[in-house]
Amino acid sequence: xxxxxxxxxxxxxxxxxxxxxxxxxxxxxxxxxxxxxxxxxxxxxxxxxxxxxxxxxxxxxxxxxxxxxxxxxxxxxxxxxxxxxxxxxxxxxxxxxxxxxxxxxxxxxxxxxxxxxxxxxxxxxxxxxxxxxxxxxxxxxxxxxxxxxxxxxxxxxxxxxxxxxxxxxxxxxxxxxxxxxxxxxxxxxxxxxxxxxxxxxxxxxxxxxxxxxxxxxxxxxxxxxxxxxxxxxxxxxxxxxxxxxxxxxxxxxxxxxxxxxxxxxxxxxxxxxxxxxxxxxxxxxxxxxxxxxxxxxxxxxxxxxxxxxxxxxxxx
Amino acid sequence: xxxxxxxxxxxxxxxxxxxxxxxxxxxxxxxxxxxxxxxxxxxxxxxxxxxxxxxxxxxxxxxxxxxxxxxxxxxxxxxxxxxxxxxxxxxxxxxxxxxxxxxxxxxxxxxxxxxxxxxxxxxxxxxxxxxxxxxxxxxxxxxxxxxxxxxxxxxxxxxxxxxxxxxxxxxxxxxxxxxxxxxxxxxxxxxxxxxxxxxxxxxxxxxxxxxxxxxxxxxxxxxxxxxxxxxxxxxxxxxxxxxxxxxxxxxxxxxxxxxxxxxxxxxxxxxxxxxxxxxxxxxxxxxxxxxxxxxxxxxxxxxxxxxxxxxxxxxxxxxxxxxxxxxxxxxxxxxxxxxxxxxxxxxxxxxxxxxxxxxxxxxxxxxxxxxxxxxxxxxxxxxxxxxxxxxxxxxxxxxxxxxxxxxxxxxxxxxxxxxxxxxxxxxxxxxxxxxxxxxxxxxxxxxxxxxxxxxxxxxxxxxxxxxxxxxxxxxxxxxxxxxxxxxxxxxxxxxxxxxxxxxxxxxxxxxxxxxxxxxxxxxxxxxx
Ligand SMILES: Nc1ncnc2c1ncn2[C@@H]1O[C@H](COP(=O)(O)OP(=O)(O)O)[C@@H](O)[C@H]1O
Ligand SMILES: [Mg+2]
Numbered sequence: 001x002x003x004x005x006x007x008x009x010x011x012x013x014x015x016x017x018x019x020x021x022x023x024x025x026x027x028x029x030x031x032x033x034x035x036x037x038x039x040x041x042x043x044x045x046x047x048x049x050x051x052x053x054x055x056x057x058x059x060x061x062x063x064x065x066x067x068x069x070x071x072x073x074x075x076x077x078x079x080x081x082x083x084x085x086x087x088x089x090x091x092x093x094x095x096x097x098x099x100x101x102x103x104x105x106x107x108x109x110x111x112x113x114x115x116x117x118x119x120x121x122x123x124x125x126x127x128x129x130x131x132x133x134x135x136x137x138x139x140x141x142x143x144x145x146x147x148x149x150x151x152x153x154x155x156x157x158x159x160x161x162x163x164x165x166x167x168x169x170x171x172x173x174x175x176x177x178x179x180x181x182x183x184x185x186x187x188x189x190x191x192x193x194x195x196x197x198x199x200x201x202x203x204x205x206x207x208x209x210x211x212x213x214x215x216x217x218x219x220x221x222x223x224x225x226x227x228x229x230x231x232x233x234x235x236x237x238x239x240x241x242x243x244x245x246x247x248x249x250x251x252x253x254x255x256x257x258x259x260x261x262x263x264x265x266x267x268x269x270x271x272x273x274x275x276x277x278x279x280x281x282x283x284x285x286x287x288x289x290x291x292x293x294x295x296x297x298x299x300x301x302x303x304x305x306x307x308x309x310x311x312x313x314x315x316x
Numbered sequence: 317x318x319x320x321x322x323x324x325x326x327x328x329x330x331x332x333x334x335x336x337x338x339x340x341x342x343x344x345x346x347x348x349x350x351x352x353x354x355x356x357x358x359x360x361x362x363x364x365x366x367x368x369x370x371x372x373x374x375x376x377x378x379x380x381x382x383x384x385x386x387x388x389x390x391x392x393x394x395x396x397x398x399x400x401x402x403x404x405x406x407x408x409x410x411x412x413x414x415x416x417x418x419x420x421x422x423x424x425x426x427x428x429x430x431x432x433x434x435x436x437x438x439x440x441x442x443x444x445x446x447x448x449x450x451x452x453x454x455x456x457x458x459x460x461x462x463x464x465x466x467x468x469x470x471x472x473x474x475x476x477x478x479x480x481x482x483x484x485x486x487x488x489x490x491x492x493x494x495x496x497x498x499x500x501x502x503x504x505x506x507x508x509x510x511x512x513x514x515x516x517x518x519x520x521x522x523x524x525x526x527x528x529x530x531x532x533x534x535x536x537x538x539x540x541x542x543x544x545x546x547x548x549x550x551x552x553x554x555x556x557x558x559x560x561x562x563x564x565x566x567x568x569x570x571x572x573x574x575x576x577x578x579x580x581x582x583x584x585x586x587x588x589x590x591x592x593x594x595x596x597x598x599x600x601x602x603x604x605x606x607x608x609x610x611x612x613x614x615x616x617x618x619x620x621x622x623x624x625x626x627x628x629x630x631x632x633x634x635x636x637x638x639x640x641x642x643x644x645x646x647x648x649x650x651x652x653x654x655x656x657x658x659x660x661x662x663x664x665x666x667x668x669x670x671x672x673x674x675x676x677x678x679x680x681x682x683x684x685x686x687x688x689x690x691x692x693x694x695x696x697x698x699x700x701x702x703x704x705x706x707x708x709x710x711x712x713x714x715x716x717x718x719x720x721x722x723x724x725x726x727x728x729x730x731x732x733x734x735x736x737x738x739x740x741x742x743x744x745x746x747x748x749x750x751x752x753x754x755x756x757x758x759x760x761x762x763x764x765x766x767x768x769x770x771x772x773x774x775x776x777x778x779x780x781x782x783x784x785x786x787x788x789x790x791x792x793x794x795x796x797x798x799x800x801x802x803x804x805x806x807x808x809x810x811x812x813x814x815x816x817x818x819x820x821x822x823x824x825x826x827x828x829x830x831x832x833x834x835x836x837x838x839x840x841x842x843x844x
Contacts, residue, residue, distance in 0.1 A: 163429045166418050176408035180371070181421060182391035298594040302413060302457050 009253065010137040014145060015211050017242075017249025019203055019223065021148040024230045024241040025155055026199025030076075032159065032236055033192035034172035036311040038094025039079055040200050041224025042101020043072040047204025049109030052215040056112045061120055065205040071108075072201020073194050075101055080193040084186050087313045098224070109215045119213035120144070144206040155238040168192060172307035175314045185314065200224070229284045232291055235304045244287075251279045318382070320510050321347040321370075321479055326377030328365050339365040340374065341534040347479065347510050352501055354521035355514045357531035358563050359768050360736075363514045364404050366531070367481050370394055371401060395422065400477035402468045404484045404514070409468055410456050417452040420471050441474050445500055448493075457595065461488035461620035469497070473504075480504065481512045486520065487796075488618050490835030498524045518556045522546070530562040538562050564771045572778055572803050575786060579806065580609025582644050583790045584670075584759050589639035591629035593622075600626045601814035602639070607790040609757050612781065614805030616830050619764075619796040622814035624675070627761055627794060631672060632662050643668055645756050666694070668759075669752025673743055675763040675794075680743045683732040687724055688713040690731050691746050720745040721776075737773040740765070744777055748784055758789040764796060778804060798830060812836050 023040055030037045047068035055064025075097050082088040120142045128139040138149075159165040167188055170178040175185045208215045226248055234240030255276035262270050295305050328340040339362040347353050357363050370379065371391045379386055381397055388394045394401075403409040410419055417434045424434055435452040442450060447466045456464060465488045472480060480501075486494045494517075501511055501524070515521060521528050522542060529539045549555040584607040591600040599622040607613055615623055628634035630641050636658050643655045657665050666672075674680050681690050691713045696704070713727050720741045724734060731739055744765070752758050762781065766774040781804060785791055795801050801808055808825045810817045810833035818839025820829065829842040 161429075161431075162427055163421065163424055164427060166414070166421060166429075170411055170414065170418075170421075173413055174408070174411045177411050177419075180391060180403060180409055182395065297596075299596045302455070302595065308413065 007133050007136045009257065010133075011140070013246070013249045013253045014137055014141060015249075016252040017246040018141075018145045018148045019207055019211060020227060020230055020245035020248050021152065021241055022144070022206060023196075023200040023203035023224065023227045024234060024245055025148075025151055025238055026196035026202075027227055027231045028234060028236055028238055028241060029155070029159075029168065029192045029199075030196035031231055031310055032172045032307055033168050033189045034175060034307055034309040034312070034314070035080070035083055035189055035193050036090045036094065037076065037079055037097075037193060037196055038091055038228060039075060039097030039101060040094075040196075040227045041220065041222065042098035042104075043075045043197050043200035044101075044204040044207070044224040044227075045105040045218075045220045046075060046101040046108065047072045047201030048208040048219060049105035049107075049112075049204075049215055051201070051205035052117065052208040053108050053112050055209055056115055056117050061209060064209055065202070068205030068209075069198040069201040071104070072204065073198040075104075076194050076197020076200070077190075079197070080190045084189050084193070087315060089313075090311045102218075106217055109217065112215050114214065114216065117209075117213065120210045142210050144202075144210040152238050152241055159238060164188075169307070172309055175309055200227075203227075226280060226284055229288055232306070233287055236307060247283075248280055251283065255279060317348040317350060319346050320349045320382055322378075322380040322383075323366070323369070324378040324380070326366065326369055326374045326379070328362075328369060328374045338534045340369065343377075343531075343534070343536050345529060345536060345539075347512060348527075349510055350505055350508050351526040352505055352511045352513060352524060354525035354528045355512055355531065356516075356518065356521055356528060356559060356563055358770060360770070361531040361563070362534040363531055364483055365534075367401060367483060367512060367514065370399055370481070395475060395477075398478035399481065400472035400475050400479070401481040402465075402472040402483060402485050404487075406464050406468055409471075410464060412457040413455060415453050415455055416450060416459075416467055419456060419467065420452075420474060422471065422475050437474070438470070441470060445470065445473055446496060447500075461618060462490065462493060465489060466493075477509070479510050479512070483514045484516065485513065486515060486517065488620065490618060491831040492835055494520070518559045519552060521559065522552060522555045528559065530559065532563060532565055537565075572775075572782065574782055574804065577610045577786065577806075579611045580757075580788060580790075583607055583609050583757065585640075585642040585644065586626075586630065587640045587642065589626065589629055589641070590637040591625050591634055592637060593625050598637070599814045600629055603811075603814070603816055604639075605792075605809060605816065605819075607759060607792055609788050609790050610785060611806045612785050612791040612793050612804050614801035614808040615792065615794040615811055616798060616801045616808055617796065617811035617834055621811050623794045623796075623811055624763070625814075626811070627672075627674075627763055627792075630761070631670070632657075632660060632665060643670075643759075666750070667753070669750065669756045670759045670761065671747040671750040673747050673760070673762040673765045675765075675767055677736070677739050677743060680747075681731050681739060684730055686728045687717065687722065687731055687734070687742055688727040690742055691716055691727075694746055694750055716745045716749065737769050740769055740773065740777065744780060748780060757787075758784060760784060760789055760791045761794070762791065763794045765793070766795075766797070766800060798827060798834075802827065802830070810834055818842070 023044055027037060027040055050071040051064040051068030054067040055061050079093050079097055082093040083090045122140055122142045125139040125146070129135040159168065167178065167183055171183060171185050171188045179185050207220065212219070230241065230244040230248065233244035258271050258276055260270045262268055295301055323343060323345045326340050326343045330337040330339055343366055345366065355363050355366070370388050371394045373387070373389045379388055386397060388397065388399070417431055417438055420434065420438060423437060438452040442448065447470055450459070450463055450467060456467070459467065465485060469482065469485055472482070486497065489497065498520070501513070505511060513525065525542055527539060527541055530537050545555065549558065586603055586605045589600055589603045590598060593599045601622070603626055605613065617623055625634055629636045640656055641658045643657055657668065688709065692709055717724065717727055722741045722745065723738050731742060734742070747760065750758060765781070766777050769777065778800070781791055781793065793801065793804055802825060805822060807819055807821050808830060809819045810830055812834060813836070817833040817837070820839070832842040833839065
């Protein structure tokens with residue numbers, strides 16, 4: 001049996017989960033403002049390539065990370081212009097941007113494929129780091145991981161307890177009513193979508209510079225798409241972003257550990273890698289199906305469902 | 317008195333469905349300090365458009381506040397100048413999933429906000445203005461229509477504006493709540509506030525307002541001083557008739573001729589029906605009613621008291637929790653039988669000769685299909701076989717278009733290209749010509765069938781209902797327009813919070829009694 005209590009295993013689960021947390025937080029904000037961004041995958045992968053390339057060229061990790069966020073934000077701006085200013089179909093624009101971002105990643109990362117670069121070291125947090133097991137798992141990580149710990153509650157607080165947060169939710173619920181209250185609907189949506197793109201770019205930078213420490217074509221393996229589902233699992237709540245992300249982080253890591261596990265009768269010689277690879281997408285679909293059934297209740301929907309104006313065109 | 321607000325030569329045009337709508341065409345309007353000014357007009361006359369111009373720029377024209385020209389290009393600018401509005405369309409004004417406090421953001425400032433402070437301010441404002449008990453922490457979707465309307469009014473008043481605009485604030489309020497509202501407006505007026513109120517209730521304008529402006533087709537037709545006019549009018553009725561004539565532009569209000577008729581056979585019956593709304597709350601609470609041939613049963617009530625859910629439950633658009641819907645009548649060989657249609661499919665129900673005119677026309681029409689296709693949605697199955705019998709369809713639909721005077725260049729135009737009134741004519745034409753099976757008479761369920769129609773079409777639809785009644789149809793007329801219910805119905809059932817408060821016949825039903833029952837009084841209380 002796999003040593004499920006092994007702190008090293010959990011350490012890598014946290015590392016894997018962080019990759020999901022960052023873009024999910026950003027997409028939650030975009031969707032809360034009413035804009036569905038299916039271009040996350042493109043923004044993540046372009047961010048990953050761009051940040052690695054710049055960091056490699058300049059030997060400046062911070063510059064690389066900032067560039068990754070810039071690329072993500074730039075692609076998101078295109079989405080914002082198309083869907084907010086010109087009211088184009090959000091699904092089509094998002095998918096188009098994923099294709100664009102994937103192409104862009106090939107271009108940006110071409111020169112640095114397989115080139116080694118010393119990535120970001122982990123920075124143990126004094127005192128907390130000494131807590132047995134927990135310290136090892138959570139507080140001996142790199143700065144991105146800590147950032148995810150801090151950002152989620154901050155973003156939750158902003159969304160629910162500040163004026164701007166209420167405005168963001170208002171705009172995603174009922175843009176006409178918000179406009180009638182004098183809220184600049186377009187501005188708020190722009191800010192949220194661009195923020196979402198920057199978080200996706202940050203997730204990409206973490207992937208190539210903070211977690212896996214290399215760049216190769218197609219290295220996201222479609223993980224950006226899972227973010228879209230994670231937003232639903234999180235019920236559009238920044239704190240909920242952890243739940244789904246950590247579950248998927250577990251799948252990501254455990255698929256390697258389980259490869260040699262035999263399951264009597266079904267897989268007597270060990271679980272084939274292809275089956276394990278199927279786990280994330282299959283569980284995503286299962287998740288969405290279960291959530292879909294629960295959320296179809298009108299009463300439940302009124303309390304925790306998707307933002308009412310999500311993906312609906314708005315013309316004033 | 318000083319003029320606080322003046323609009324000069326204001327124009328606003330909308331472009332929709334390939335037509336230009338001149339919603340405001342060189343409108344001049346003025347509001348004096350300390351007056352209540354009523355703005356009247358038919359649906360679509362341009363009243364909402366006129367007042368909305370104060371919260372966005374009109375296409376052209378000047379707006380003066382205390383004699384100075386101002387740009388009110390957005391709601392914030394208007395707020396700074398001391399204007400506030402309670403809007404007509406609450407779905408574009410209140411956010412259902414947010415709390416009352418979150419909806420009333422206008423009084424908050426800064427990045428952080430103390431919701432508890434806002435909640436306190438709301439509670440104290442509700443007390444101050446006597447707008448009743450509403451918990452600021454409640455989500456809007458949990459409130460009744462009247463409560464929502466009061467929140468909307470509060471949202472306007474809480475900014476302490478100098479100029480208060482109320483766009484049809486009384487449509488979902490009960491008669492006592494309306495009296496309360498006008499008492500509040502009176503006291504605001506005595507504090508020097510200036511108020512514009514848009515309403516359909518002419519008696520409200522006559523009794524409470526200092527001046528009355530009447531609009532028609534995007535233009536102002538007259539501004540009257542109520543006191544002066546009152547001296548000229550012999551009675552309130554004459555005043556109402558005068559205003560109505562100004563609104564529609566011709567002497568219309570010809571009386572509806574409702575012939576005396578004996579009630580016919582019992583044809584449909586609802587027994588102890590319970591149903592829930594989308595939120596899962598029980599909103600149809602043990603309703604029992606009977607429909608008879610040659611009779612119109614009116615269901616009066618403020619909209620949102622379960623009428624819609626009742627109809628949907630009857631027609632299998634909504635689940636019946638308990639209770640029965642029965643259809644009486646002979647089927648074969650003159651044997652009288654009773655059929656339980658509870659839970660039957662919509663097709664089976666309609667095949668028994670039950671027609672339905674829903675309030676929401678989008679429920680009855682497929683906008684992108686042609687008028688012809690929409691007219692045969694009920695009967696396309698009659699032709700049988702795989703192919704459409706084009707010739708008979710052409711004949712039938714051309715006939716309907718001419719009988720019902722549907723204004724269109726061609727039967728092949730899409731329904732989307734029609735005006736609201738003509739869309740409704742398509743629905744009425746199709747539903748009222750539904751053929752019941754041999755030996756049965758039509759059962760028609762009409763939900764606010766004249767909502768949003770102009771006077772001519774309204775009159776047409778009402779006469780159509782009376783004609784069907786004479787032909788033997790049993791009609792259930794659900795309407796939140798009390799005048800309509802009183803004018804058409806043989807019996808009136810008043811619905812309040814999902815219950816039938818009582819059933820009155822047309823002789824005993826007065827506006828006052830029904831009004832009280834619409835606000836929750838029992839039949840007994842209303843008679844006393
Ligand atoms: N946003 C809009 N787009 C297109 N047409 C509109 C819009 N708002 C109002 N109209 C049209 O302008 C006319 C006046 O509408 P409105 O001012 O709402 O009338 P009222 O409030 O007097 O009932 C109507 O014919 C209506 O259909
Ligand atoms: Mg209006």
